[in-house]
Amino acid sequence: MTSAAPVFTTTATRYQIDFRANGKAIVNQAYIKSMAALTYEGKVAGGDKALGSGLKGRRRRQTTIAGYETNPSMTIETYISDDPNDASRQLFEWFKACLPPEEGGLGQWSQYRADGSVVLYSPDGEEVLRWNLERAWPKKYSIADMDSTSGDLAVETYEIVAESIIKQVAMSGNVVSPRNAAPV
Numbered sequence: 056m057t058s059a060a061p062v063f064t065t066t067a068t069r070y071q072i073d074f075r076a077n078g079k080a081i082v083n084q085a086y087i088k089s090m091a092a093l094t095y096e097g098k099v100a101g102g103d104k105a106l107g108s109g110l111k112g113r114r115r116r117q118t119t120i121a122g123y124e125t126n127p128s129m130t131i132e133t134y135i136s137d138d139p140n141d142a143s144r145q146l147f148e149w150f151k152a153c154l155p156p157e158e159g160g161l162g163q164w165s166q167y168r169a170d171g172s173v174v175l176y177s178p179d180g181e182e183v184l185r186w187n188l189e190r191a192w193p194k195k196y197s198i199a200d201m202d203s204t205s206g207d208l209a210v211e212t213y214e215i216v217a218e219s220i221i222k223q224v225a226m227s228g229n230v231v232s233p234r235n236a237a238p239v
Contacts, residue, residue, distance in 0.1 A: 068178045072131065072142060074149070074171030074191065081149050081169045085133075085142035088210060090173055092130040093186065093220065128194065128216045129173065129186065135198070135209040146213050150193040168192050182225040191217035 070090055074082040133142040152167045154160020168190045175184040195214035 068180075069176050071174045071176065072171065073174075074169040074188075076167050076169035081167065082142065082145040082171065083140075085140070085145050087142045087173075088132040088134055090129060090175075090186075091132050091212065093127070094129075095127045095220075096125055126216045126218060127220045128214050129188065129220060131173070131213045131215060132210050133213070135211055143211055146193065147196070147211070150196050150213065153192050164192060185223045185225065187221045187223065188215065188217040189219045189221075191215050 070087045072082055072085050072087055074080075131142075131146070133146060136143040138144060149167060149169075151159070152161045153164045154162070155164075156162040169188075169192065171188050171191060173186045173188070174182055177183045192215070193213050194216040195212075197212045199210040199212070201209050
């Protein structure tokens with residue numbers, strides 16, 4: 056009998072991001088506040104028309120996945136900072152490089168598609184989870200409501216779209232794909 060892969064839970068203490076395009080660091084080992092969302096939206100084909108009917112007049116339908124409606128995306132939050140080493144500044148520079156010139160950017164979207172990772176670390180500093188993004192670029196930028204009387208830090212949000220996002224689980228310091236996790 057094969058046992059299931061180990062189950063674990065963790066408390067995140069930090070997220071680190073790293074993106075490179077054409078061998079050049081776009082976002083270099085920067086820490087972020089959080090990864091707020093990871094979205095895949097499948098396109099469904101079929102299901103709207105019955106294929107036929109079976110016993111007692113039950114209709115039979117077939118539904119299949121027909122790819123994705125949009126590319127997968129990830130939403131990243133960071134605290135606003137003007138330090139060139141912080142995620143806030145590096146992500147905004149990347150966003151500006153991709154933005155069309157008529158919107159104040161460089162319009163270099165195709166040169167700035169990057170491969171990168173978002174890594175979650177445990178309180179012990181061990182890597183727990185990793186999301187690898189291929190041919191990614193910042194699609195959307197927004198800033199949270201700001202209140203000068205509040206003691207809260209200002210937060211920026213970036214939606215990063217990619218051609219693929221692959222999740223890897225790390226156990227005992229080794230990064231493994233969930234599909235290839237060895238049975239215990």
